[in-house]
Amino acid sequence: xxxxxxxxxxxxxxxxxxxxxxxxxxxxxxxxxxxxxxxxxxxxxxxxxxxxxxxxxxxxxxxxxxxxxxxxxxxxxxxxxxxxxxxxxxxxxxxxxxxxxxxxxxxxxxxxxxxxxxxxxxxxxxxxxxxxxxxxxxxxxxxxxxxxxxxxxxxxxxxxxxxxxxxxxxxxxxxxxxxxxxxxxxxxxxxxxxxxxxxxxxxxxxxxxxxxxxxxxxxxxxxxxxxxxxxxxxxxxxxxxxxxxxxxxxxxxxxxxxxxxxxxxxxxxxxxxxxxxxxxxxxxxxxxxxxxxxxxxxxxxxxxxxxxxxx
Ligand SMILES: NC(=O)c1ccc[n+]([C@@H]2O[C@H](COP(=O)([O-])OP(=O)(O)OC[C@H]3O[C@@H](n4cnc5c(N)ncnc54)[C@H](O)[C@@H]3O)[C@@H](O)[C@H]2O)c1
Numbered sequence: 164x165x166x167x168x169x170x171x172x173x174x175x176x177x178x179x180x181x182x183x184x185x186x187x188x189x190x191x192x193x194x195x196x197x198x199x200x201x202x203x204x205x206x207x208x209x210x211x212x213x214x215x216x217x218x219x220x221x222x223x224x225x226x227x228x229x230x231x232x233x234x235x236x237x238x239x240x241x242x243x244x245x246x247x248x249x250x251x252x253x254x255x256x257x258x259x260x261x262x263x264x265x266x267x268x269x270x271x272x273x274x275x276x277x278x279x280x281x282x283x284x285x286x287x288x289x290x291x292x293x294x295x296x297x298x299x300x301x302x303x304x305x306x307x308x309x310x311x312x313x314x315x316x317x318x319x320x321x322x323x324x325x326x327x328x329x330x331x332x333x334x335x336x337x338x339x340x341x342x343x344x345x346x347x348x349x350x351x352x353x354x355x356x357x358x359x360x361x362x363x364x365x366x367x368x369x370x371x372x373x374x375x376x377x378x379x380x381x382x383x384x385x386x387x388x389x390x391x392x393x394x395x396x397x398x399x400x401x402x403x404x405x406x407x408x409x410x411x412x413x414x415x416x417x418x419x420x421x422x423x424x425x426x427x428x429x430x431x432x433x434x435x436x437x438x439x440x441x442x443x444x445x446x447x448x449x450x451x452x453x454x455x456x457x458x459x460x461x462x463x464x465x466x467x468x469x470x471x472x473x474x
Contacts, residue, residue, distance in 0.1 A: 166223075167191030167406050170234035170276060172268050173243035174205035174227065176388065177284060180395035181241055182212050186223035188399065190406055193225040194233050197244075202229035237276040239402045241309075242295065244268050245285035247389040257286050258467065259474050265291045269298035277301075280405050280440045282398050283308045283416075286389075288341040289464040290471045292416050293429045303418035304440035310341030311414025311431035312397035317378040318347050321371045326362050328354050335359075336414055337375065338431045338453075339460035340467075345431065346456040347372045351447060401436055408438035417444050425461050428468070 169185050171178045174197040182193045193212075197205040205227030212225045226233070234240065245261035265285060272281060272295075281301065283292040292308030299306065314337035323330040332355045339346035349368070352359045359368065374381070382390045404411040417434045419425045422444045433445040449457060 167239070168194065168237045169402065169406075170194045170196060170237040170240045170279070171243070172196050172234075172240060172272070173245065173285070174201060174208055175243060176247070176391035177243040177395050177398075178205075179208045179212075180391050181243070181398060182208060182225055183215070184395055184399045185402070186212055186216050186221050186225055187219070188403060189222055190399070190403055191238065192223055194237070195225065195227045196231065196234060197227075197229060199229040202227065205229065231271040231275045234272070234276050237279045238406060239282065240272050240276050240279045241282045241284065241398050241402065242268055242272075242291075243284045245291070247286075258290060258471060261285050261287070261291060262294060262471050262474050265294050266298055269295045273299045273301075279305070280402070281306045282401050284394055284398055286341070287467055289416055289429045289431075290467040293418075293468050294471060296418055296429070302440075303420070304442065306418065307401065307434070307436070307441050308341070308416025308429055308431075309394065309398040309401060310345075310416055311337055311433075312400055313393050314341065314345050314347075314375065314378070314431070315414050316393060316397065318352065318371070318375040321374055322352070322354065322359060322363070325367065325371060326354060328362075336433065338414060338433070339457055340430055340464040341416065342460075342463060343376055344456070344460035344463045345376055346453055346460055347375050348447075348449070348453055350450050350453065404436040405438065405440060410435050410437035410442065412445060415441075417441050419444065422446050423457065423461075428461060428464060430457075430461055430464055 174195045195205045209225040209227035285291045288308045288310045296306040315335045318335035319333040323333045336348040336351040416429045435443040
């Protein structure tokens with residue numbers, strides 16, 4: 164029986180962390196791919212992680228390459244190819260640069276890993292994952308974007324900190340596009356099933372919601388580049404749910420075909436990821452305020468996709 168194979172397109176900050184996490188979780192063998200100019204980085208990180216596996220006793224091979232033929236037979240492809248956001252740069256500023264990159268990456272994935280589940284991380288996320296689906300022509304079950312898992316985790320972390328309760332008991336949900344219009348859903352955010360509104364006063368909760376929506380910018384300002392540990396972890400949770408057919412309920416960017424009243428759009432919603440990929444988009448009842456915020460977010464994503472279509 165062959166081990167599963169995970170291809171990581173982009174061997175930068177997130178790519179390296181993805182490789183480390185995939186190996187540590189023994190999800191399968193890992194191929195780390197970057198452009199020819201950065202092949203050394205891909206190969207070097209792969210060697211470093213292989214040696215870590217030997218130290219910590221994880222069964223996984225990790226190889227670096229710039230040759231797409233090496234991703235053949237991959238079960239999962241996670242895409243971080245692109246340029247990261249610099250301080251003062253919005254995700255949307257990245258659109259034209261990263262769109263060209265995603266188009267070429269998608270063409271290669273279609274040719275070399277036609278049966279893989281593709282998880283896109285590159286920003287601006289909702290437009291990049293839309294383009295990935297368009298160029299590969301893969302079914303919606305096999306193309307998803309990572310954002311909601313990260314945004315929900317960010318929200319959870321702040322709530323755990325504010326209440327002094329373990330993050331293990333915090334269940335937070337953030338929907339919508341991956342940007343300033345994301346929608347932290349208070350009505351579905353609980354601590355051990357107890358609504359978060361019973362734990363934290365409104366003004367403090369409002370401040371946490373705002374901090375969550377600006378969570379990425381807070382870190383960019385501190386480290387001068389985008390975040391990478393938590394984004395990698397978000398994609399690994401999705402990949403693991405697929406590879407181990409866990410059927411976990413995870414917020415991620417999914418292609419909608421009428422759910423929540425939207426069509427032909429990628430936006431963050433709760434989905435079940437199992438052995439078939441994105442098996443189900445779960446429709447939950449939103450409060451009037453939350454639906455209005457989701458509409459605003461969907462509109463922002465639509466504008467982004469329309470701008471991408473002109474490039
Ligand atoms: N979805 C999210 O929640 C989220 C969170 C953080 C960052 N991001 C995004 O993830 C992306 C990657 O971030 P990072 O920190 O790893 O950046 P990084 O610059 O460290 O790595 C990106 C890598 O992609 C490579 N690359 C560029 N063009 C390529 C191509 N055609 N084929 C293969 N590789 C190519 C680069 O050489 C580089 O090594 C950025 O677009 C960033 O904005 C998304």
